[in-house]
Amino acid sequence: MSGDLIFGIIGGGKIGAAFARAWIASGFNPQSILVVEPDKIRAGELAKELGVKITALNQLETAKIILLSVKPQDFFGANWSFSEADSIQKKNHIYLSVMAGISIARLQETLDSERIVRCMPNLPVVAQAGLIAYYSQYPWNAEEQKLIKTVLKSGGLSLEVRSEELIDGITALSGSGPGFIYYLLERAQLVGEKMGFNQAELKLILGQTLKGATELWLSSDSFTLYSLKEAVASKGGTTAAGLAELEKSDVAQAIERALMAAYNRSRELGK
Numbered sequence: 001m002s003g004d005l006i007f008g009i010i011g012g013g014k015i016g017a018a019f020a021r022a023w024i025a026s027g028f029n030p031q032s033i034l035v036v037e038p039d040k041i042r043a044g045e046l047a048k049e050l051g052v053k054i055t056a057l058n059q060l061e062t063a064k065i066i067l068l069s070v071k072p073q074d075f076f077g078a079n080w081s082f083s084e085a086d087s088i089q090k091k092n093h094i095y096l097s098v099m100a101g102i103s104i105a106r107l108q109e110t111l112d113s114e115r116i117v118r119c120m121p122n123l124p125v126v127a128q129a130g131l132i133a134y135y136s137q138y139p140w141n142a143e144e145q146k147l148i149k150t151v152l153k154s155g156g157l158s159l160e161v162r163s164e165e166l167i168d169g170i171t172a173l174s175g176s177g178p179g180f181i182y183y184l185l186e187r188a189q190l191v192g193e194k195m196g197f198n199q200a201e202l203k204l205i206l207g208q209t210l211k212g213a214t215e216l217w218l219s220s221d222s223f224t225l226y227s228l229k230e231a232v233a234s235k236g237g238t239t240a241a242g243l244a245e246l247e248k249s250d251v252a253q254a255i256e257r258a259l260m261a262a263y264n265r266s267r268e269l270g271k
Contacts, residue, residue, distance in 0.1 A: 005032060005147075008063030008093075012037030012046050015098055016069035018126040020050055022154040025128060034063055060093075065151055068097040068107070072269045075102055075110075094148060096134075100171050101269025104137060104164060114138050117148055120170045123178045125155035133159045133170040168270075172262035180258060185210070 007023060009016045012035045024030050030051035037043040043054045060066060095116045097107055107116050117136040124130040132152045140148065152158040161167060185206050192202045217223050233239040246252070 005065065006063045007033045008060040008066040009033060009035045009052075009069060010057065010060075010066065011069035011071070012039075012042055013069060013071070014123070015121060015125065016067060017046060017050070018121075018123075018130075019067055019069070019098075019155060020046070020052055022125060022128050022156075023151070024050060026154040034060055036060070063093060065147075066093045066095050068095060068099055070099060072099045072101050075099060094144065096148075096151070100175060101168070101266045103270045104135075106270070118164060118167055119152065120167050120175045121155055122174050128154070128156055130156035131159060131174045132156060133161050133167065133174060135161050135164045135167055137164070168263055168266040171266040172259045175266075176259075176262040180255075181210070 005028065007020075007028070009020060012020075016035070016037075020030075020033050020035065023033060031053055033050075033052040034055045035043065035046055035052045036055060036057050037046065046052055047054050093113070093115060095107065095111060095113065096119050097104075097116060098119050098121055100120065102118075104116050104118050107118070108114055115138050117134050117138075119132055119134040121132040122130050125132065132155050134148070134152060136148075149158060159170075161170065188206055189199070189202050192205065193199075197205065213228075217225065217228060229243075233243055
């Protein structure tokens with residue numbers, strides 16, 4: 001498969017480049033990846049770093065997979081004249097859209113195709129450790145289903161959700177989630193520096209703490225987040241003292257508001 005498959009990537013930003021790296025790491029030929037990127041400097045960087053081919057929007061007729069990784073707010077902008085790009089319309093392409101908030105219905109109207117998979121990856125696809133949730137209503141054949149899963153799993157784990165509406169939830173929880181986690185780690189890092197640790201030590205301490213806590217939770221279905229929290233928070237201990245401050249500061253409600261703000265913004269982008 002890797003010798004014959006041609007990819008098209010429309011938008012060579014972080015996510016587009018991350019998928020290119022993931023596909024190359026999975027054994028696909030860099031020269032089989034055609035990238036459309038209007039920023040000439042960025043396009044040159046991708047060609048030099050990854051060895052991909054830089055091309056024009058109307059030169060993707062040979063691509064089996066076309067990744068739409070344009071910013072949602074730019075989807076109908078002047079740089080991306082989809083309605084004029086006959087080579088990406090009315091063909092046997094499989095479109096993978098990673099644009100937050102852009103519905104399948106809007107993509108069908110613009111692309112004049114029903115062969116669309118709406119996806120939501122997150123930033124860790126850069127390290128092939130992401131989560132890529134996806135939904136499609138097209139009746140793919142068995143070979144196409146296998147191809148879609150293979151291509152998406154190159155960036156980490158894939159999850160097929162039950163309805164398109166759930167993509168907005170995935171956007172908040174997983175798409176935006178790393179940003180929220182990095183925010184918390186950043187704050188913890190600043191406090192750790194005040195305690196006397198250097199950045200190298202804090203990267204190890206905080207990174208391994210997050211990794212270990214997550215791996216323990218995932219290691220058994222018998223573990224709940226509540227039970228694990230209670231296992232750490234012995235009465236009168238250090239964790240209980242810290243959790244009391246979080247409760248006093250209304251952190252639980254702040255987390256809910258942050259996630260719902262991301263969720264609602266994803267829905268707004270689709271209107």
